[in-house]
Amino acid sequence: MKNFDPRYNDLPKTEIHIHLEGSIRTQTIIDIAKEHNLKLPSYDVAELDRHVKVYDQMRDLHAVLEAFTIFQNSIASPQAVERIASELFEDSAKQNIRLLEVRFSPDWAFHGHALDWDECLEGLLHARDRAEREYDMAIGYIAITSRSMGPGSCMKTVDWAIRHREHILGIDLADSERDFPLGDFVPSVKKAKDAGLKVTIHTGEDTPASFVIETIKLAAPDRIGHGIHAIEDMKAIELIKERGITLEVNPWSNYLTSSVRTIEEHPLKRLFDLGVRVTINSDDPEVLDTNLNNEYRIAHEVLGMGMDEIARCNRYACEASFLPEQKKKRIWQKYFSA
Numbered sequence: 001m002k003n004f005d006p007r008y009n010d011l012p013k014t015e016i017h018i019h020l021e022g023s024i025r026t027q028t029i030i031d032i033a034k035e036h037n038l039k040l041p042s043y044d045v046a047e048l049d050r051h052v053k054v055y056d057q058m059r060d061l062h063a064v065l066e067a068f069t070i071f072q073n074s075i076a077s078p079q080a081v082e083r084i085a086s087e088l089f090e091d092s093a094k095q096n097i098r099l100l101e102v103r104f105s106p107d108w109a110f111h112g113h114a115l116d117w118d119e120c121l122e123g124l125l126h127a128r129d130r131a132e133r134e135y136d137m138a139i140g141y142i143a144i145t146s147r148s149m150g151p152g153s154c155m156k157t158v159d160w161a162i163r164h165r166e167h168i169l170g171i172d173l174a175d176s177e178r179d180f181p182l183g184d185f186v187p188s189v190k191k192a193k194d195a196g197l198k199v200t201i202h203t204g205e206d207t208p209a210s211f212v213i214e215t216i217k218l219a220a221p222d223r224i225g226h227g228i229h230a231i232e233d234m235k236a237i238e239l240i241k242e243r244g245i246t247l248e249v250n251p252w253s254n255y256l257t258s259s260v261r262t263i264e265e266h267p268l269k270r271l272f273d274l275g276v277r278v279t280i281n282s283d284d285p286e287v288l289d290t291n292l293n294n295e296y297r298i299a300h301e302v303l304g305m306g307m308d309e310i311a312r313c314n315r316y317a318c319e320a321s322f323l324p325e326q327k328k329k330r331i332w333q334k335y336f337s338a
């Protein structure tokens with residue numbers, strides 16, 4: 001749902017939780033497939049949308065996996081990576097997003113076509129530099145390590161991120177918490193921290209508050225992806241506040257993955273009211289058929305947050321952003337401080 005309602009579009013925004021791999025336009029998937037002779041279920045946008053977008057909560061896991069398999073296969077060359085990023089920045093600028101952190105999993109995204117990670121990063125940096133100039137945004141990258149690819153892949157990703165720490169702001173640990181216990185990945189997280197990288201971890205998305213508590217105690221992340229189930233245990237809430245951890249919340253994503261039963265029950269506002277530093281983000285806007293304006297609409301019209309409260313979430317995001325201080329400050333003063 002591409003939402004450009006001026007009520008939300010006019011507000012300058014921050015986005016600090018968005019996956020590059022979930023942000024590929026359907027037309028771009030088709031163009032890349034034609035260029036690289038890749039097989040698709042359809043080469044028509046409306047038809048292909050039925051295979052690459054999740055519109056309702058009841059779609060089964062197989063459908064979601066099919067979508068991500070197609071997205072992964074689209075990442076066919078460093079040029080494709082650059083194009084995907086450039087288009088994401090264009091779509092972000094159209095929504096008045098001024099501070100943007102994009103995350104991607106190099107081992108997952110680049111291994112399908114055995115791409116060179118450094119060449120892909122070069123494309124990403126070109127796209128970033130162009131967009132920062134053209135749209136006057138502050139953009140940064142986070143490297144994801146996918147739990148499902150194992151601790152070895154995690155360490156490989158961390159080592160790569162450290163080598164490129166001038167351009168990679170931090171690392172993220174994503175994928176199923178239940179199937180791949182955190183303990184196996186703690187040495188990599190620690191290594192990243194020791195090298196000065198920031199850390200965010202997906203936790204408490206579809207898992208209970210105990211997972212959030214364990215993640216904070218074992219891995220001490222700077223931020224948490226989702227973390228919404230912390231609401232079920234005041235001990236988790238207190239710990240998050242005590243450590244000054246910011247939550248990257250993605251309301252529509254949480255609904256579609258059944259992490260909340262109904263969108264009305266989403267705890268974003270309750271977390272905010274408890275004094276947790278929450279931020280509003282879109283996660284995988286193309287797969288989930290959403291955008292940040294739509295997430296703001298949900299926060300305001302469905303969950304009852306005031307526009308001043310939503311603006312406060314932007315401040316939380318800017319303060320917790322992994323971008324260098326100078327870069328954040330300039331954008332904040334120019335677009336947000338009024």
Ligand SMILES: [Zn+2]
Pocket residue numbers: 017019174202225283
């Ligand atoms: Zn995510």
